[in-house]
Amino acid sequence: xxxxxxxxxxxxxxxxxxxxxxxxxxxxxxxxxxxxxxxxxxxxxxxxxxxxxxxxxxxxxxxxxxxxxxxxxxxxxxxxxxxxxxxxxxxxxxxxxxxxxxxxxxxxxxxxxxxxxxxxxxxxxxxxxxxxxxxxxxxxxxxxxxxxxxxxxxxxxxxxxxxxxxxxxxxxxxxxxxxxxxxxxxxxxxxxxxxxxxxxxxxxxxxxxxxxxxxxxxxxxxxxxxxxxx
Amino acid sequence: xxxxxxxxxxxxxxxxxxxxxxxxxxxxxxxxxxxxxxxxxxxxxxxxxxxxxxxxxxxxxxxxxxxxxxxxxxxxxxxxxxxxxxxxxxxxxxxxxxxxxxxxxxxxxxxxxxxxxxxxxxxxxxxxxxxxxxxxxxxxxxxxxxxxxxxxxxxxxxxxxxxxxxxxxxxxxxxxxxxxxxxxxxxxxxxxxxxxxxxxxxxxxxxxxxxxxxxxxxxxxxx
Numbered sequence: 001x002x003x004x005x006x007x008x009x010x011x012x013x014x015x016x017x018x019x020x021x022x023x024x025x026x027x028x029x030x031x032x033x034x035x036x037x038x039x040x041x042x043x044x045x046x047x048x049x050x051x052x053x054x055x056x057x058x059x060x061x062x063x064x065x066x067x068x069x070x071x072x073x074x075x076x077x078x079x080x081x082x083x084x085x086x087x088x089x090x091x092x093x094x095x096x097x098x099x100x101x102x103x104x105x106x107x108x109x110x111x112x113x114x115x116x117x118x119x120x121x122x123x124x125x126x127x128x129x130x131x132x133x134x135x136x137x138x139x140x141x142x143x144x145x146x147x148x149x150x151x152x153x154x155x156x157x158x159x160x161x162x163x164x165x166x167x168x169x170x171x172x173x174x175x176x177x178x179x180x181x182x183x184x185x186x187x188x189x190x191x192x193x194x195x196x197x198x199x200x201x202x203x204x205x206x207x208x209x210x211x212x213x214x215x216x217x218x219x220x221x222x223x224x225x226x227x228x229x230x
Numbered sequence: 231x232x233x234x235x236x237x238x239x240x241x242x243x244x245x246x247x248x249x250x251x252x253x254x255x256x257x258x259x260x261x262x263x264x265x266x267x268x269x270x271x272x273x274x275x276x277x278x279x280x281x282x283x284x285x286x287x288x289x290x291x292x293x294x295x296x297x298x299x300x301x302x303x304x305x306x307x308x309x310x311x312x313x314x315x316x317x318x319x320x321x322x323x324x325x326x327x328x329x330x331x332x333x334x335x336x337x338x339x340x341x342x343x344x345x346x347x348x349x350x351x352x353x354x355x356x357x358x359x360x361x362x363x364x365x366x367x368x369x370x371x372x373x374x375x376x377x378x379x380x381x382x383x384x385x386x387x388x389x390x391x392x393x394x395x396x397x398x399x400x401x402x403x404x405x406x407x408x409x410x411x412x413x414x415x416x417x418x419x420x421x422x423x424x425x426x427x428x429x430x431x432x433x434x435x436x437x438x439x440x441x442x443x444x445x446x447x448x449x450x451x452x453x
Contacts, residue, residue: 064391064437065430066398072413077422166292173294177402184296191304198305205293205301212292 003194004203011190011200018186019207025104025182026169032108033168037115044120055116062113067106067171074106075178103175111168118164122157123149155226162219166212173208183207236424239415243429246411247436253325253397253407257332258390264333265340272345283341290338295396298335303327303403328400336393343389347381348374380451387444391437408432 006012036058043055062070083095126149134144176184187204191197271283290298306312306321320326351374359369401410412429416422 061430061434064395064434066395066409066433068398068401068409069412069426069429069433072409072416073422073426076416076420077426080420080422170294173296174399176296184294184300188300196308198301198308201297201301201305205289205297208293208297209289 003190003196003199011186011194014186014190015183015203015207018181018183019211021100021180022169022172022182022207022211025100025107025172025175025180026165028100028104029107029111029172030165030168032104033111033113033115033164036109036112037119040112040116041119041123044116045123059113059116062110063117067110067174068177070110071103071106071174071177074102078102078105099175099178099180103172103178103180107168107171107175110171111164114164114167115161118157118160119153121160122153125156126152151226158219158223158226162216162223165215165219169211169215170208232419232421232424235415235419235421236428239425240428242415243408243411243425243432246406246408247432249400249406250394250397250408251436253328253332253400253405254390254394256329257336257397258393260329260333261336261340261393264337265344268337268341269344269348272341273348287338287341290335291342295331295335295399296402299328299331299399299403302331324400324403324405328397328403328405332393332396332400335396336389339389339392340386343382343385344378347378347385350381351377376451380448383444383448383451387440390440390444394433394436394440 004010004012004015006016040055040058043051044059046052046055079095079097082097086092086095130148130152131144134148139148172182173184176182176188179185181189183204187200191200194200268283268286271279272287274280274283302321303324306327312318312321320330355373355377356369359373360366364372397407398409400407401413404410406414408429412425416425419425
């Protein structure tokens, strides 16, 4: 227990901040994932074959390649890509991107592929009559989306999105390979300096279980909120 | 684009794919038995056995695979009792540590897949078997298991693909699997995109094969 003391004698405060970091990366990655889903879901549902192809390429490649490989691509290739773009604007200095941004982006792209599939499934399972009725009533396209399609879609999507959240949360442990100090990295550091890996990795497992447990409780509340009236 | 690097790294990555496939097949093999065992335990009426199986699957599905590997590889070596026992022969090898972690992990997911498959079997099938005077053991092996296998094929196919991606974590415990070698080439040449394309294509090819194999089996065992 002394190992978990707060302050200079123990690892309690370090692990606490590391847990906050895991939560921050997970939420950022999930939001970046939603942005990707916002772009790729319409592409997958489009009438045009070529747009479908782009959407399918994204979801198939990301879901078929290991997360770790994607992270390595961003970790090693991220600053290179930024420097390439910067060089087009005449900036040739070395640019290093922060591990938080690289990590959230890598996990966000992965999470986005899963979210895209969830949204596509949810939209496709909405009754065609809903779209037609809205059209007949002369409701504008975006109001139709926000007031009719989106509320119904969310009800169907939330249970699956909670799975995506769980996957995203667990995937953040992989960013530890890039040196970002989240739960896994902090446990690695603590295990190395105290020579007590069993304790610290088990404690990391407990922290992850706690996070999944608490977020499930929260999501269940959302689920009840969005399924009212059914 | 450095085409030469892509061509040169291809055979190295293909060699590493053998390691990945070995890890995958061994962990799936052991995972299937673990999954079946825990699925049967989950359906048990004994509350202690039932809760134990539930706790197992909750624990392994709620924590990242990376934590599980690290606990087994770095953590278990710390216990004196294990280091002195025969288990140390196995647990000092990163290869077997990775397989144990993968098998336990996929076992947890497989148990959930099989449990839901068993539960969707219509009561009528079992009752029909009983009324024909078939013993409950044979009902389990000849009626419940074949139906459950067919029911769980699509979900199990997904699990195989997830496990294929999971084997990439073996590279974190010094194993040179496909991802491990890809990382090594990237960090020595600093050409991440080229290596990603080659290694990613190999992974995608394997996913493609697994996906179609499962589809073929689904059609074959359709009823």
